[in-house]
Amino acid sequence: MKINFSFLLILTGFCVYAQNRTISIRVNEPVADVQPTMYGVFFEDINFGADGGIYAELIKNRSFEFTKPLMGWKVEQKPFREGAVMVINRQEKEHSSNPRFLRVKLENTPKDALVMTNEGFRGMGIKQGLRYDFSMMYRTSASGIKMHIDLVNQSGQKIGGTVVTVQGGKDGWQKQEVSFNATAGEPKGKFSISIEGNGIIDLDMISLFPSDTWKGRPGGMRADMIQMLADMKPGFIRFPGGCIVEGFNLENRYQWKKTIGPLEDRELIINRWNIEFAHKPAPDYFQTFGLGFFEYFQLAEDIGAEPLPILNCGMACQFNSAEVTPLDQLDPFVQDALDLIEFANGDVNTTWGRKRAEMGHAAPFNLKFMGVGNENWGPQYLERLEVFKNAIRQKYPDFKIVGSSGTDPNGERFDLLNTSMRKMGIDLIDEHFYRKPSWFLENAQRYDSYPRTGSKIFAGEYAGHDERVPAGGPTKNNWRAAMAEAAFLTGVERNAEVVQLASYAPLFAHVDGWQWSPDLIWVDNLRVYGTPSYHVQKLFSLNKGTKVLPVQSNNDVLAGQDSLYASAVFDADRKEVIIKLVNAKPQPEAVNLNLEGIKLNAKEATVSVMANANDLLSNSLENPFAVVPVESSFPVKAKGTVYYSPGYSFSVIRIPVK
Ligand code: AHR
Numbered sequence: 001m002k003i004n005f006s007f008l009l010i011l012t013g014f015c016v017y018a019q020n021r022t023i024s025i026r027v028n029e030p031v032a033d034v035q036p037t038m039y040g041v042f043f044e045d046i047n048f049g050a051d052g053g054i055y056a057e058l059i060k061n062r063s064f065e066f067t068k069p070l071m072g073w074k075v076e077q078k079p080f081r082e083g084a085v086m087v088i089n090r091q092e093k094e095h096s097s098n099p100r101f102l103r104v105k106l107e108n109t110p111k112d113a114l115v116m117t118n119e120g121f122r123g124m125g126i127k128q129g130l131r132y133d134f135s136m137m138y139r140t141s142a143s144g145i146k147m148h149i150d151l152v153n154q155s156g157q158k159i160g161g162t163v164v165t166v167q168g169g170k171d172g173w174q175k176q177e178v179s180f181n182a183t184a185g186e187p188k189g190k191f192s193i194s195i196e197g198n199g200i201i202d203l204d205m206i207s208l209f210p211s212d213t214w215k216g217r218p219g220g221m222r223a224d225m226i227q228m229l230a231d232m233k234p235g236f237i238r239f240p241g242g243c244i245v246e247g248f249n250l251e252n253r254y255q256w257k258k259t260i261g262p263l264e265d266r267e268l269i270i271n272r273w274n275i276e277f278a279h280k281p282a283p284d285y286f287q288t289f290g291l292g293f294f295e296y297f298q299l300a301e302d303i304g305a306e307p308l309p310i311l312n313c314g315m316a317c318q319f320n321s322a323e324v325t326p327l328d329q330l331d332p333f334v335q336d337a338l339d340l341i342e343f344a345n346g347d348v349n350t351t352w353g354r355k356r357a358e359m360g361h362a363a364p365f366n367l368k369f370m371g372v373g374n375e376n377w378g379p380q381y382l383e384r385l386e387v388f389k390n391a392i393r394q395k396y397p398d399f400k401i402v403g404s405s406g407t408d409p410n411g412e413r414f415d416l417l418n419t420s421m422r423k424m425g426i427d428l429i430d431e432h433f434y435r436k437p438s439w440f441l442e443n444a445q446r447y448d449s450y451p452r453t454g455s456k457i458f459a460g461e462y463a464g465h466d467e468r469v470p471a472g473g474p475t476k477n478n479w480r481a482a483m484a485e486a487a488f489l490t491g492v493e494r495n496a497e498v499v500q501l502a503s504y505a506p507l508f509a510h511v512d513g514w515q516w517s518p519d520l521i522w523v524d525n526l527r528v529y530g531t532p533s534y535h536v537q538k539l540f541s542l543n544k545g546t547k548v549l550p551v552q553s554n555n556d557v558l559a560g561q562d563s564l565y566a567s568a569v570f571d572a573d574r575k576e577v578i579i580k581l582v583n584a585k586p587q588p589e590a591v592n593l594n595l596e597g598i599k600l601n602a603k604e605a606t607v608s609v610m611a612n613a614n615d616l617l618s619n620s621l622e623n624p625f626a627v628v629p630v631e632s633s634f635p636v637k638a639k640g641t642v643y644y645s646p647g648y649s650f651s652v653i654r655i656p657v658k
Pocket of ligand 1: 035044107241242243244374375461505506
């Protein structure tokens with residue numbers, strides 16, 4: 001029998017079409033604006049995210065202020081001379097933020113007889129041919145002292161360095177700077193200084209930066225890591241955390257005023273993640289604040305993100321000391337918040353605006369909102385938030401305040417905070433959810449029932465936490481978790497009227513220095529990769545559109561039927577309808593896409609698809625592109641466009657319209 005293939009194809013196509021689920025998008029009935037801030041990033045100095053991470057300083061413990069003053073340094077002497085190297089604590093008031101320095105006594109010491117080696121943060125990533133910029137503060141009355149400085153590989157071979165003869169004979173501290181090129185690459189290098197000469201020399205702030213920092217700024221940030229953020233085009237950047245804002249006690253809280261101005265005056269403190277987890281101790285984890293609030297604002301400006309600082313509300317971490325500042329002593333905390341607004345926005349004649357200008361940024365940073373407290377809760381939080389709110393509103397009536405809804409997205413704590421903050425007129429409520437992937441799937445409709453008026457939502461910290469593999473290893477950001485986050489985000493997008501900011505947390509982790517997982521972006525000393533969750537976040541951010549469009553299937557939102565989840569936006573700039581579709585089951589599914597109330601402007605749609613039959617797959621340093629978006633196109637028709645969504649997939653479909 002002769003088969004008419006074209007007839008068969010039409011018939012098959014028709015049958016498939018008739019059985020497919022239809023997804024209708026009413027393009028001419030947008031329901032809400034998508035805020036430009038919608039998808040952002042959450043930065044915290046956790047997992048060696050700042051020191052040893054985006055802050056490109058290679059020397060660990062450059063100012064000898066770690067609890068153990070020589071941590072990170074190894075001092076070798078041949079022969080050994082007692083007292084040749086001493087840690088001095090100057091205990092003078094004017095040096096209270098950086099009291100220690102190193103005193104080295106030389107006695108006609110030859111080259112290589114007294115060598116100090118710094119191990120870096122889990123080693124130093126060295127790039128062949130790159131220029132490295134060394135600097136130090138020193139004081140000596142002796143002349144002719146030579147410093148032989150070298151990069152060293154894991155076999156102990158020198159891979160680039162130089163020699164400087166320091167200028168002695170002057171009173172007080174001086175700065176020595178010198179640059180040199182690396183002659184070879186090395187993922188876990190070290191840095192050594194051999195001191196040659198006679199007399200006493202004092203040393204402090206011993207520093208080494210690669211020259212290929214973000215925007216080439218001296219003493220700046222690791223460009224490959226920041227590029228990952230810039231590529232996301234985030235709407236906002238939240239900083240500096242996280243629990244780091246609270247501190248394990250109030251003494252250990254983040255105080256922004258101590259993080260600006262000259263580097264040598266920024267007082268180092270222990271990083272709370274140093275001791276937070278007994279199973280993941282990080283005794284060498286401190287905050288030098290080389291990356292401080294000025295740098296955060298500058299970073300936000302660089303990547304086009306709104307700055308969103310979070311400040312301590314007068315309470316330390318309630319899982320740790322739970323210290324609370326009495327209400328009648330809250331003024332300095334509130335003043336910090338008011339001064340921060342002046343630091344960011346005040347003109348150069350104001351006290352804090354002038355400090356910003358002195359740091360090199362006369363123009364304001366245009367700060368619009370601020371969080372008061374991180375994961376704080378209870379009546380004591382609400383009392384303090386009220387004081388902050390009144391003071392900020394009085395001075396800056398249009399400034400937006402973000403309040404904490406605690407650690408969990410439901411329960412008694414959440415209910416009290418949620419209800420009270422709405423009554424208080426808090427602008428944005430910060431919700432956190434670290435949950436199993438199944439929670440994200442089940443909660444894709446969370447915001448459908450939220451009030452449309454009053455406080456808006458900042459989904460400030462979320463991540464799908466799947467099983468831990470292997471014992472003691474990091475929880476993987478597998479495809480299952482990322483897919484569930486994508487499904488949840490379709491619900492966030494559908495409710496853009498309510499949810500105005502969203503960020504995954506935490507952002508960065510060093511493979512040899514993490515405390516918390518999963519995380520969005522992983523690095524070692526030279527490499528960086530985005531997890532499947534990163535690519536999901538990025539796809540949402542790059543395709544956020546300008547207006548939310550209603551999406552219906554069988555007269556309902558599509559949020560889990562047949563394991564499908566969908567949302568849609570119109571992008572007024574690109575004149576495109578953008579549909580996000582998650583298929584969270586292993587089987588592929590064909591759907592009919594009906595665009596109502598609009599004419600198509602192309603015969604093809606483009607689509608970015610993340611898909612993998614193995615939903616436990618993760619990306620890694622060795623295999624960074626296991627689950628990433630793949631671009632393609634497919635035909636579209638005014639009526640009856642069929643889209644084949646693969647099993648376990650997330651598709652972002654862009655259809656040009658007139
Ligand atoms: O993102 C890691 C931590 O999770 C944050 O510091 C804190 O806010 C939350 O508990």
